[in-house]
Amino acid sequence: MSLRYALLGLLAEEPASGYDLTKKFERVLQRYAWHAQHSQIYPELNRMSDDGLIAVVAEGARGRRTYAITDAGRADLRHWMVNPPDVIVVRNEFVLRLFLLSTLDPTEARRLLELVAAANAKQLDELRANVAAFDAAADPSAGLPLQRLVAEFGLRSFQILAEWAGWAIERIDQTEKMPTTDPDALKPK
Amino acid sequence: MSLRYALLGLLAEEPASGYDLTKKFERVLQRYAWHAQHSQIYPELNRMSDDGLIAVVAEGARGRRTYAITDAGRADLRHWMVNPPDVIVVRNEFVLRLFLLSTLDPTEARRLLELVAAANAKQLDELRANVAAFDAAADPSAGLPLQRLVAEFGLRSFQILAEWAGWAIERIDQTEKMPTTDPDALKPK
DNA sequence: GCGGGACCTATCGAAAATGACATGTCGAAA
DNA sequence: TTTCGACATGTCATTTTCGATAGGTCCCGC
Numbered sequence: 001m002s003l004r005y006a007l008l009g010l011l012a013e014e015p016a017s018g019y020d021l022t023k024k025f026e027r028v029l030q031r032y033a034w035h036a037q038h039s040q041i042y043p044e045l046n047r048m049s050d051d052g053l054i055a056v057v058a059e060g061a062r063g064r065r066t067y068a069i070t071d072a073g074r075a076d077l078r079h080w081m082v083n084p085p086d087v088i089v090v091r092n093e094f095v096l097r098l099f100l101l102s103t104l105d106p107t108e109a110r111r112l113l114e115l116v117a118a119a120n121a122k123q124l125d126e127l128r129a130n131v132a133a134f135d136a137a138a139d140p141s142a143g144l145p146l147q148r149l150v151a152e153f154g155l156r157s158f159q160i161l162a163e164w165a166g167w168a169i170e171r172i173d174q175t176e177k178m179p180t181t182d183p184d185a186l187k188p189k
Numbered sequence: 190m191s192l193r194y195a196l197l198g199l200l201a202e203e204p205a206s207g208y209d210l211t212k213k214f215e216r217v218l219q220r221y222a223w224h225a226q227h228s229q230i231y232p233e234l235n236r237m238s239d240d241g242l243i244a245v246v247a248e249g250a251r252g253r254r255t256y257a258i259t260d261a262g263r264a265d266l267r268h269w270m271v272n273p274p275d276v277i278v279v280r281n282e283f284v285l286r287l288f289l290l291s292t293l294d295p296t297e298a299r300r301l302l303e304l305v306a307a308a309n310a311k312q313l314d315e316l317r318a319n320v321a322a323f324d325a326a327a328d329p330s331a332g333l334p335l336q337r338l339v340a341e342f343g344l345r346s347f348q349i350l351a352e353w354a355g356w357a358i359e360r361i362d363q364t365e366k367m368p369t370t371d372p373d374a375l376k377p378k
Numbered sequence: 379g380c381g382g383g384a385c386c387t388a389t390c391g392a393a394a395a396t397g398a399c400a401t402g403t404c405g406a407a408a
Numbered sequence: 409t410t411t412c413g414a415c416a417t418g419t420c421a422t423t424t425t426c427g428a429t430a431g432g433t434c435c436c437g438c
Contacts, residue, residue, distance in 0.1 A: 002282050003424080009289035019386050033285040035278040040425060042387060062386050062433045081293055082301060084286055086308070089224040091280040093191050096222040097273060098342060100198035102335035104270055109335055112271060119275070144364065146291035146298055149357045153287060156349050164345055168338045175332025192394080208416050229395060231417060251403045251416045 001080075003044055006034045008053060008069060008077040015057055015068040018042045031123070032154055048073070110172045117165035124158040131155060190269075192233055195223045197242060197258060197266040204246055204257040207231045220312070221343060237262070299361045306354035313347040320344060 010016060010024055022038040029035070045067060048054045053073035058066040069077070094116075101109050131151050138148070199205060199213055211227040218224070234256060237243045242262035247255040258266070283305075290298050320340050327337070 002280075002285060005289070006285055009285075009292050012289070012292040017386075018388095022386095029285075029288065030276075030278060032279060032281075033288045034280055034282075035425095037426070038387080039389080039427075043389085060386095064386060077289075077292060078297075081286060081289060082297060084283070084301070084304065087219075088281075088283045088308075089219060090221060090283075091191075091223055092221075092277075093223075094273070094277045094279075096191060096195055096198075096218075097270060098339050099218065099222045100194070100201070100266075100270060101339055103198050103201040103266060104335075106335070108267075108271060112273070115273065119277070142364075144360050146293075146295070146361075149360060150287050150290055152357070153350075153353050156353055157346070160345050160349050161342075164342050168341075171333050171338060172335075190394095206416075207418095211416095224395090226396070227417080228397075228419080232419090249416095252418095253416060 002034060003036050003040060004048060004053075005077060005080045006036070007041065007044060007048065008073055008080075011054055011067055011069040012074060012077055015066050017060075017064050017066050018045050019064065021045075106172050106176055110169055113165050113169050113172075117162060117169070120158055120161050120165065124155070124162060127151070127154055127158060191223060192225050192229060193237060193242075194266060194269045195225070196230065196233060196237065197262055197269075200243055200256055200258040201263060201266055204255050206249075206253050206255050207234050208253065210234075295361050295365055299358055302354050302358050302361075306351060306358070309347055309350050309354065313344070313351060316340070316343055316347060 006025075006029060007021060010021055010029075016024070018038065018041055022041055025034070025036050025041070045054065049056065049067070053070060053076055054067045055070050056065045057068040060066065097112070098116075101112070104112065131148075134148065134151065138145070195214075195218060196210060199210055199218075205213070207227065207230055211230050214223070214225050214230070234243065238245065238256070241259060242265055243256045244259050245254045246257040249255065286301065287305075290301070293301065320337075323337065323340065327334070
């Protein structure tokens with residue numbers, strides 16, 4: 001049901017077509033929160049429309065249909081938002097690789113971490129640029145909007161991943177220089 | 190295919206039965222990296238066995254079958270580990286709620302964040318206790334094992350979530366005290 | 379005027395995941 | 409001795425997701 005609420009949430013912010021929503025998933029949601037392809041999005045929109053949670057508010061060129069959330073949809077979304085499950089369930093192939101890092105030898109683990117750190121640095125830069133543009137356009141006298149708070153969460157997440165990867169690589173290098181075959185390593189204290 | 194590699198990775202560390210693996214998923218993997226239930230795990234183990242990636246190495250009471258990874262399995266796992274996809278794809282209902290925070294009014298958003306912060310604090314305490322026990326049992330003269338590095342990542346992740354949630358709640362409170370109807374808020378600079 | 383790229387929706391078989399139901403064993407405490 | 413909880417594996421209908429294929433439109437630059 002999460003896909004449904006992801007779509008409902010995006011439509012609560014502004015009306016959009018299936019195409020728009022697909023792009024938003026690709027650009028934003030996919031990387032942090034939820035992944036879905038258009039082949040899943042279009043049928044779900046039709047079902048949500050049947051269920052009265054959203055409605056077509058405009059039809060444009062190329063068969064474009066713009067949907068907006070209905071009152072029933074808003075109520076349903078709110079209910080979902082304020083009732084989070086108490087067991088959180090995650091699927092993240094990236095973190096899974098980290099968990100299985102110890103199945104690699106230290107040299108390979110190190111190489112994987114460097115790959116990770118590089119990919120992460122690139123994403124951090126992108127996000128930083130987006131946030132900077134957002135801040136420049138924002139009214140400085142107003143408080144930070146909720147969206148900006150979440151962006152901050154993304155920023156901090158990337159930052160600690162970068163820091164951690166660097167730290168982990170350092171540790172691996174230190175361990176490599178201090179092999180257990182070194183008799184000194186066996187000295188107590 | 191991620192489930193297959195999650196199982197392969199756990200079996201690369203030590204032989205285990207379907208039951209053992211299910212418990213490991215529940216206790217560890219589920220919260221951070223990958224979720225799977227026993228109804229998915231048992232059939233997958235049978236398929237992996239058919240494919241020669243794992244093999245039954247012991248049979249115990251109550252029909253227990255202990256599996257171990259084969260050389261073919263190890264090769265397959267290694268290949269998967271060192272070839273991460275370049276687009277990372279995530280599914281995390283919790284983060285999805287954060288993204289849709291702006292569909293709530295500030296009061297409700299604040300309440301949700303407090304719920305989140307409390308749940309997170311509990312998880313952080315649990316992990317901290319586990320890590321402390323691990324460190325106490327570890328050989329201090331050896332370098333940090335890779336598993337410990339990953340635990341550190343978990344620790345830091347929880348910590349920044351806690352910090353962020355606190356910060357976000359503060360921001361919301363400040364904004365609430367400074368409504369846009371306040372004429373001062375409209376003054377330039 | 380035409381070629382190509384962005385726009386836009388759709389379907390469908392296969393694979394993955396869910397949640398409920400099913401069935402039994404072993405050991406320990408009451 | 410019986411009962412209860414942990415141990416242990418399985419199936420299956422339904423739902424969700426994937427990946428590929430499909431078909432068409434609008435607009436811009438050459």
